[in-house]
Amino acid sequence: MRLFVAIELSDDMKKAAVQILHSLKQNGVKGNYTPVQNMHVTLCFIGEAADSKAVEEALSTVNYKPFKLGFTELGNFNDLLHIGTRGGQGVNNLANDIRKAFDAAGIDYDRKKFTPHITLVRKSSGKPGKIVIPNVDMMVKRVSLMRSDHVKGKMVYTEIYHI
Secondary structure: OOEEEEEEHHHHHHHHHHHHHHHHHHHHOEEOOOHHHHHEEEEEEEOOOOOOHHHHHHOOOOOHHHHHHEEEEEEOOOEEEEEEEEOOHHHHHHHHHHHHHHHOOOOOOOOOOOOEEEEEEEEEEEEOOOOOOOOEEEEOOOOEEEEEEEEOOOEEEEEEEEE
């Protein structure tokens, strides 16, 4: 099974993301748009794992204080268009603590530099133009271990554990 650790977005954050997606489409941005139900902030990508128990045990050792998470500005990683997130040291500390717990448990994960963001469009083309970013935030009180599955040609993310 394919696993990752994420912060799922609140309903208000999802509504704001829909506004951004609508503006991008109106401005002619083409590409593979992320379905709103799949939007999240990836804290740590694990990839293929035969079993989730060791990951769950490692996550159970991570403690964090709730913190605010909000949108910043549009950005890109090559042809991946995203919206940055602000969460202060809370989001960075949480990602680092998860990685430390995985290191201690011998769990392999993607070691790319952590950059908190929400993927909006993959294989994007066109200029987004001036997009109004809604001033919305949420309290992060839950971190989810997610399983990623291909179902009828689409990605479906399912929470299998949380802290």
